[in-house]
Amino acid sequence: MRLFFIFATTLCLNLIAQAGESPYAVKFIPEHLLKNANIVKRAEDIQIEVVNSGESLLHYKYVLTILNENGDRHATLTEWYDKLHEVRSIEGNLYDASGQLLKKVKNKDVMDLSGVDNSSLMDDNRVKVHSFYYKAYPYTIEYEVTTRFNHTFYFPKWIPQEYEQLSVENSSFTVITPADYKIRYKSFNYKEEPVVVTEKNKKKTTWQVKGIPAIKSPFAAPMWNEITPAIYLAPTDFEVEGYKGNMNSWLEFGKFIYSLKKDRDQLPDEVNQKVQQITAGISSNKEKVKALYQFMQQSTRYISIQLGIGGWQPFDASFVGKKGYGDCKALSNYMYSLLKAAGIPSYYTLINAGDDSDDKYLMDAFPSNQFNHVILCVPLQKDTMWLECTSQSKSAGYMGGFTGNRKALLIDEKGGILVETPRYGIKENTQIRAIKGIIDAEGNFTTKINTSFKAQQQDDLHEMLAYLSKDKVKKVLNEELNLSTYDIVDFKYQEKKDELPQIDEQLDLFVSKFATISGKRLFISPNLLNKSTTRLNTEEERTLDFVFGYEYKDVDTIEIEVPQGYELEAAPQPVALKTKFGSYSSSIKLNGNKLYYIRTREQYSGRFPSKDAAELANYYEAIYKADRSKVVLVKNSTSTP
C-alpha cells in the first residue's frame, strides 16, 4: 500500500509540473517539424486593420524556436520604417529550451539605424533592430510589434513559411476592415475559404495554417509561391499622401500611377532645343528614338533618391534636365518627355525587375502593386522599342535578363494595361566560340579564342565592360578563367549595340602545361573553357517539379595542332544526347597532327515533373563526364629513337 502511495504522489507532482510548464518548451515541438529545420515558427499572429482608405495598422506577434546557429540570423528583429510607415511599439522575450523566460526587450537595446539602401544616394528608410544574441540552443524568441501605415497603397503579405529550413507550428493572418470596405486577396496553396466574421460594423477575415514541415529548396525549384501557402492583399479604394486611387483593375491602378506623373514632362528650354537639333535631320521615328536615347544616356546617370511619396512619384523632367540625374521613375519620365518633345508617343511602364525566375512572375489577375522598377515602351509602326532608362550603356531596345521575358504595366491617361516585354530564347541567347592553337613539346598551349556572346549571354560581360577599366577587365580575366596557370597575352572586345546586342571577344592565351606529358604519352582535355559544373543529387527523393526559365545555346569548336610524331591511342566516343531538357553533343577527331573538337549544348526552358529526376540527373552527369573527357596520344613507334 505504501508503495502505491509514493507512486501516486510522484504522478501528482508530474502533473503539476506539466501544468506550470511553458507552452514554448522545446519538447512540445512535434517530431516532423524538426526535420530539415533550423527554426520552428511556434506561433504567429498577424493582424492588419484597415481604419480607412488612408490608414492601416499592423500588429504582429511571433514566436520562433532557434534550433541551431544557422537559425541565428532570423533571430534578429528588423523593422523597417519610413515616412509612410511608423513603428509604435516593440516588445519581446527570450526563453530557454524549457520555455522559461530569460529576458525581456528593453527599449534602450533597440537600435535605431539608417536604412538607406546601398544603391540609393538618399531615401527615408530607417530600421529598428534588436537581438538577444543568445546562443544556448535551442532557444525561443518572441516579438510583438505594432506599426502604422498612413496609406493603404499596399499591405504586408502573409507567407507563414517565409524561407527554407523553417517549419511552422501555427500561424494566422487576420484582416479587419470596416464592414463596407472591400479588400481583395489572392491565395496560394490555401485550399479552404478564410473564416469571415462581422461584428460591430467590422469585418474580420482570418486565414490559418498548422504543422508545415521545413523544406530545402532543391535545384531548379518552382517559385516559392507554388511550394508553400501565401496570401497577398490589395486594396480597392486607397489613399497615399493625399493621392487617391482604386486598384480594382489594372486600368484603375494605371490611372493612379498616371496621376502621380501627370504634368511632370516639362523640359527646360535648352533641352527642348537640343531635342529639335538632334532629331532635325532624321526621318525615321526609330532612328529618332535611338538618337534621343543616346542623348539621354550621355547626359544623365542613375542616382536614387526616394523620399516619402517620391518612392512612387517621378521627379519633374525639368529636375533631371537641370541636374543630369534621377532614378528609374525620373529617368523614364525624362525620356518620355524627350520623345514627346520630338512628337513620339511612349508609355511609362511599371515592371518587376530582377534576374531570378520568381521575379518574372506577375499575378496578372490580381491588380496590385507588384512592381519595383520603371522602364519606357515606345510603340513604333512595325515593332515596339523598349528602353531601360537607368543604364548609360545598354542598347536601345534591349531589355535582357533584368526586365525581359515577363509582363509589365503600360501607363497612360486612360489607365494601365498589361503587355509582354521581349522574349529572349534559345535563338537569341547564344555563345559561339572558336578556339585555335598549338601545343608545344612541353604541353604548353598558345591559342587565339574568338567568342560571340549574344543577348542574355552578354549581359554580365556588358556590365563588366561598362563599369571596369581595361586594366581591371584584364585582372578579372587573369583570375576568372577555369585554367590552372595561364597568361593573357592580349584581349579585345567589340560591342554591337543593337536590339539584340552582341559582344565579340578576342582572347590570346598562353596556357602553361595545358597538355600533360607523361613519358611517351600526351593527355589533352580539349574542352578548354566550357565545362558543365552541374551534378544533381540523386539520393534525396524529389517531390517538386523542375522549372527551367533560362534558354541558351553554346557552340564550341576547337582546333589544336599537336606536336609531330604522335598518334591517337584513346579518344572518347562521340556523345549525342537529345532530351526534352535540352540537347548536347561532343566529338573529337585527330586528322594528321590536328585535333578537332566540337561541342554543342542547348538548354530549353520548361517545366518537368519530379518523376523525371533520374533522367535529368543522368543527362547532367553525361554532360559532366563528356566535358572532362581526355584524348590520349602516344608517340609513334617509328619516331622513337
Add this chain to the structure above:
Amino acid sequence: MRIILTSLLLCLSIFSFSQKDPVFKFGKINVEDLQKTAYAIDSSANAVVIADIGKSSIEGNNKGWFSLIYTRQRRVHILKKGAYSYADIEIPLYKSGGGEEELSSIKAVTYNLENGKIVESKLEKSSIFTDKLDKNYTLKKFTFPNVKEGSIIEYEYTIKSDFLTFLRSWEFQGKLPRLWSEYNLALPNFLGYVFLKKGYLPYYIETAKERNSMFHIVDDGGAHASERYTFSSGVVDHRWVIKDVAELKEESYTSTIDNHIASIEFQLSEFRQPLTPKQIMKTWPDVIKELMTDEDFGKSLTAANNWLADEMKAIISGATTELEKARKIYNYLKENIICTDHSALYTKQTLKNVFKNKKGSVSEINLLLTAMLRYAGIQANPIMLSTRENGYAYAMYPLIRQYNYVVCEAEIEGKKVNLDASYSRLGFGKLPIDCYNGTGRLVNELTPYAIEFSADSLKESKLTSIILTNDEKGNWVGGMNQTLGYYESYNIREKIKSKGIEELVKDMRKSYSQDIVMETPVFDSLEKYENPIGIRYSFKVNSNDEDIIYFNPMFAEATRENPFKSADRIYPVEMPYTFDEVIVVTIETPKGYLIDELPKPVRVKLNEAGEGMFEYLLSESQGTVSLRSRIKISRANFNPEEYDLLREFFNLIVSKQSEQIVFKKKK
C-alpha cells in the same frame, strides 16, 4: 622583409621645389584640362584624381581648448561612365560625449566642356542630405550635378573637430590613379604628435618650415564671466606631396592592402609649454599600467570578482587540476557567450554584465576568461594584438589604437597556453589565423612584454594515405586515411555546421578524378576542437573493362589550380601559414592488366635555401606502384621578386600531379 617606413623625428630637411609645380586653386580649370581624354599614368583608367589636397591645422576655440581644422580639396576627371560613382560623395562626421565634428563649409562644382566653353554646375545646398547612421556617426551625402563622360568634378569642405586625438591621416594612394596627392599639417609646438608612415613610394616634396602664430582661446565658463587667453607659439608647416601615384590593387594572399598603401598617420604624444606639459603618449610600461587600471580594460582583472563565486563553483565542479579547471572555464564561455564583435580592444560593459547577458566583444569575452581563470587560481593575462585584417601594429610605439583584439595567455601547470574563447569551434590552446600578424603585447601588472605571432610559426601539416588493392572478386578497392591540417579542420567544422555533413561528403565524392563508389566516411575528432580532423573510408573504383586504363594516382588530392593566378605581383605575398602536405599511395595493378607507363619521379626546391620543396617519388615493384608526393613551404611571406618563382613552382606541381599511370590489358 616588409618595408615600412616609420619616423618619430621631425624631418626638418627643407628643400625648395621648382616653379613649375602646379597650384590647384579651387575653380581654376582650363579648357585644356577638360579636353584630355586619357592620362599617361594609366591610359585605361575610368577616372583620374588630378589633385587631392588635405590641410590640417589647430586653432583655439570658445570651449577653452583647441579645435582641429581639416580642409580637403579634391579634383577628379571623370573619363568613363564606369567612374560615375566617384561623383557620389560621403563625408562621415563623429560625435561623442561633449565633443563633435562639424561640417563648417562645403562647395562642389561640375565642369563640362560645351561647344568649346566651360560650363559650371554648382551643388545646391538643398541637395546635401544628412543620414544619421547611429548615435555616434552621421553621413553628409551629395552627388555632383550634370556629370558626364569628360566632366571634371571638384569639391572642398572644412570640418571643425573637437577631437585632437583624431588628427586626420592621409592616404596618398587608393582607388584611382592620382596625379598629385598632398597633405599639409600646421602643427603648433605646444602639441606633439608621432608621425607614422607606410608604403613604398618616395615623397616628391617633404618640407617643414617654422613660423610664429597667435592662438586665441575663449572659455565660456558657464556661470562666471568668460575668460580669454591669447598666446604666441611656433608653428611648423609640414608638407608632403607624392606625384603620379598609381592605383594599388588587392591581390590574393594579402593580409590587408592597408599595409601597403602610401599613407601617413598621426598619434597625439604630448602637450608642451605654454600648456601644462603632459606626456600623452607613454612608454610601454606606463601604457600597460594604465590599461591594467582602466575600468574598460584591466581593472576587473585585479578585483576580487566575488560575483563569480557561485557561478564558478558550478562551472569548475569536479575539476581538480589546473588544466581541467581551465578547460571547463574555456568551454563554458565558448558554449554560452556569443561574440558580437571580433574587433575590439576596450570593453563597453562590465565583465559581470558580459557574463549575465551572455554576449560580448572579443575583448570582453577574453578578459572575462582571464578573470575567471585568475579566480580559479590560474595565472592568466590578456594579450592585445592587431589582426591581419586590421593591419600591422608598430611594436615600438605604445599606440593603443593600433590594437583591435584580445586573447588570453594562461600558465597552466608550468606551460603557457594561448586561449581565445570567442569562436565556439576553436580548440583549447589555438588562436584564429587572423591573430598571426606580428607583435602582440602581454598586459599584466608585473612584467608586460611583447610576444611575436608570426605566420611562419604556424604549420599546416596534412597526411593522406591511400591503398588500392584487388579484392578476392577482382574488384579494385581502396582505403583512404587522412589527417588534415588544423586550420583546414577548423574550416571543415564550420562547413559541417553551416551546410551539414552530407554536403561535405558529397563534395568529397565529387572531387575524385576517378569514377568511385565511396563508403560512408568516419570522421575522427570532429568535436575535439583542439585536434585536427581525421577522415577514413573505403571505396571501390568502377571500371568498364577498358583495354587501357589511365589512372591519376593522386586521386582527389591533386593540386588542380595554381594559387598564384595573376601574372605579376607588386607587393609581398602573405600566406596565412607554412605547410607540409604529404600523400602516400600504394596501388596494386588491377587484375588482368600490366603497367605500361609511369610518371617520372621529380624533386625540386623552390629556392637555394630550400624554403619550398616538392617531391613526387614514384616506383614500382612486382606490380605494385608506390607514390609519395610532398609539398612543403616553410616560409609564409615572399617578396614580389620571388613571385615568379612561386608561380612556376606551383605550375610544376599542378602539371606533375595531373600525370597518369597507364595500365594495359594483358593480351
